[in-house]
Amino acid sequence: MQMVVENLKVSYGNIKALHGLDFGIEKGEIVCIIGANGAGKSTTLKAISRLVPVEANSIMVFDGHDLNAYPPDRVVSELGISHVPEGRRLFGNLTVIENLKLAAFARKDRAAVQDDMEKVFSIFPRLRERGKQMSGTLSGGEQQMLAVGRAFVSGRRMMLLDEPSMGLAPILMLSMFEALKEINREETTILLVEQNARLALNFAGRGYVIENGRIVLEGNSPDLLRNEEVKKAYLGG
Amino acid sequence: MEFVLQNFINAMQWGSFYALIALGYSMVYSILMLFNFTHGDIFMTGAYIGFGAATVLLFLTASVGISVPGWLLLILTILISMMLTSLLGIIVERVGYRPLRDAPRASAAITGLMIGIILETGNLAVLGARRFSFPSLIETVTYNIGGVYFTNKKILIVGVSLFLMLLLHAFIRKSRWGMAMRAMSYDYQVVPLMGVSLNMIAPMTFAIGSALAAAAGILYGMAYPVLDPYMGVLLGWKSFVAAILGGRGSILGAALAGFLLGFIEIFTAMIFPSTLRDLIAYTIILLILTFRPYGFFGQPYTTQLRL
Numbered sequence: 392m393q394m395v396v397e398n399l400k401v402s403y404g405n406i407k408a409l410h411g412l413d414f415g416i417e418k419g420e421i422v423c424i425i426g427a428n429g430a431g432k433s434t435t436l437k438a439i440s441r442l443v444p445v446e447a448n449s450i451m452v453f454d455g456h457d458l459n460a461y462p463p464d465r466v467v468s469e470l471g472i473s474h475v476p477e478g479r480r481l482f483g484n485l486t487v488i489e490n491l492k493l494a495a496f497a498r499k500d501r502a503a504v505q506d507d508m509e510k511v512f513s514i515f516p517r518l519r520e521r522g523k524q525m526s527g528t529l530s531g532g533e534q535q536m537l538a539v540g541r542a543f544v545s546g547r548r549m550m551l552l553d554e555p556s557m558g559l560a561p562i563l564m565l566s567m568f569e570a571l572k573e574i575n576r577e578e579t580t581i582l583l584v585e586q587n588a589r590l591a592l593n594f595a596g597r598g599y600v601i602e603n604g605r606i607v608l609e610g611n612s613p614d615l616l617r618n619e620e621v622k623k624a625y626l627g628g
Numbered sequence: 629m630e631f632v633l634q635n636f637i638n639a640m641q642w643g644s645f646y647a648l649i650a651l652g653y654s655m656v657y658s659i660l661m662l663f664n665f666t667h668g669d670i671f672m673t674g675a676y677i678g679f680g681a682a683t684v685l686l687f688l689t690a691s692v693g694i695s696v697p698g699w700l701l702l703i704l705t706i707l708i709s710m711m712l713t714s715l716l717g718i719i720v721e722r723v724g725y726r727p728l729r730d731a732p733r734a735s736a737a738i739t740g741l742m743i744g745i746i747l748e749t750g751n752l753a754v755l756g757a758r759r760f761s762f763p764s765l766i767e768t769v770t771y772n773i774g775g776v777y778f779t780n781k782k783i784l785i786v787g788v789s790l791f792l793m794l795l796l797h798a799f800i801r802k803s804r805w806g807m808a809m810r811a812m813s814y815d816y817q818v819v820p821l822m823g824v825s826l827n828m829i830a831p832m833t834f835a836i837g838s839a840l841a842a843a844a845g846i847l848y849g850m851a852y853p854v855l856d857p858y859m860g861v862l863l864g865w866k867s868f869v870a871a872i873l874g875g876r877g878s879i880l881g882a883a884l885a886g887f888l889l890g891f892i893e894i895f896t897a898m899i900f901p902s903t904l905r906d907l908i909a910y911t912i913i914l915l916i917l918t919f920r921p922y923g924f925f926g927q928p929y930t931t932q933l934r935l
């Protein structure tokens with residue numbers, strides 16, 4: 392397993408958001424987490440990125456490293472786990488190129504950075520055209536491309552994606568997921584969080600369903616897509 | 629007319645002090661949303677460090693018996709003080725503010741005030757109540773162009789200040805560190821997700837702001853050579869007003885408002901008795917802020933996004 396998570400517990404003050412999650416991800420896999428609003432999907436990703444503190448005895452191991460020993464910036468720069476946060480969160484006052492350069496800020500391998508930038512531009516040619524534009528003025532779809540491109544440049548062993556389909560027209564959504572498949576073929580493991588369960592399960596090989604901070608179901612995507620409960624709760628009957 | 633030009637130069641000089649100090653408030657605010665109330669006293673400490681550096685340099689060159697031109701000593705003094713004072717800024721961030729990064733802003737503000745008081749009283753404890761006077765490193769030359777009198781020092785003060793501001797501008801616009809600062813000012817929570825540590829950018833910002841304050845301290849010492857442990861209080865508050873007037877976190881705004889403050893003060897004093905200067909000048913600024921509560925370039929607060 393490339394990533395092993397056991398007994399992951401997170402609280403915000405008195406509110407318990409995660410009650411002890413267990414899951415694992417193999418290298419090169421695409422795994423999704425689906426669940427309703429407030430189920431704890433984003434919190435799971437934030438825990439992995441070390442943006443929220445976890446409770447004692449929460450285990451998170453990546454490539455043999457204890458994640459709890461890393462501050463958030465080194466999770467990215469040393470372990471290569473990138474995170475596309477909910478709502479994109481681009482630096483709107485920076486140009487497209489600057490956003491990508493900032494993502495490569497901590498990387499020492501300058502030549503490889505150049506290659507990765509090129510790869511981003513070949514996956515999303517639109518970004519090359521928009522290079523000097525302020526990212527705050529990009530269209531929603533372009534912003535999502537940049538958010539993914541930025542993550543790709545910052546760390547590419549594993550990519551955590553928080554609702555990359557949000558706000559995208561269906562056709563853009565499909566091309567976004569095509570691009571993610573391509574990134575996955577470049578040996579980037581993907582952990583995807585989605586409310587759009589059908590989309591997520593069609594894209595990922597396996598999935599976990601979380602409700603109120605607990606994993607209630609897990610399995611291969613085809614099985615989950617056929618599962619009656621999943622159908623009723625997440626696929627619209 | 630000569631009179632106006634004369635005052636123009638004075639206003640530029642005072643504006644330089646305010647602007648250089650205001651930049652430090654603004655930069656720190658823009659990345660950490662925090663008013664660094666130690667900043668006025670960092671200016672004071674910078675002036676004292678400059679005083680110490682100049683004294684040592686003068687002593688050394690005199691005892692070795694070589695004559696070093698005054699302008700070179702001045703440049704060395706400024707550089708040494710900027711360097712040492714930036715270390716002070718880094719320490720203030722590390723010791724005072726970093727532990728409180730997620731604490732309520734009021735706690736951080738009070739911490740800043742307390743460190744300021746420590747610097748003031750620490751200075752008194754170490755150096756005593758004696759007032760030192762800043763050594764005059766360069767000869768004062770007075771020029772008279774068409775009835776307008778000005779000194780080489782005033783020109784130097786304004787010139788060095790503008791040069792430092794342009795340097796800062798280039799740094800923020802062109803360097804990757806400046807880029808990281810701009811990113812942090814937009815959304816500091818996401819910066820770590822780019823693999824960039826806030827604990828690199830924050831101390832750097834304090835260092836730059838403190839270095840500018842130190843430069844202001846020495847330039848101030850050139851114009852008004854008497855040093856005083858509390859010299860940073862009023863000047864610090866006025867520069868803070870400039871930072872607010874410019875728009876919270878706006879670098880350009882802080883510089884412009886610093887100069888505007890200089891102009892308002894000097895031209896108020898031109899018309900009214902000088903005892904009424906600050907009363908009238910700051911009433912004017914209060915009025916400006918009533919109509920532009922966010923300052924010249926400030927943005928209304930947006931609800932802080934949650935990550």
Ligand SMILES: Nc1ncnc2c1ncn2[C@@H]1O[C@H](COP(=O)(O)OP(=O)(O)OP(=O)(O)O)[C@@H](O)[C@H]1O
Pocket residue numbers: 403406407408426427428429430431432433434435477586934
């Ligand atoms: N910063 C916070 N402070 C307090 N409570 C929070 C915070 N962030 C999240 N929560 C709470 O934790 C729970 C899980 O939130 P989380 O953001 O992980 O949900 P989610 O599954 O991503 O939902 P959505 O699909 O709406 O994005 C929710 O009840 C939420 O209200």
Ligand SMILES: [Mg+2]
Pocket residue numbers: 432433434477553
């Ligand atoms: Mg979420």
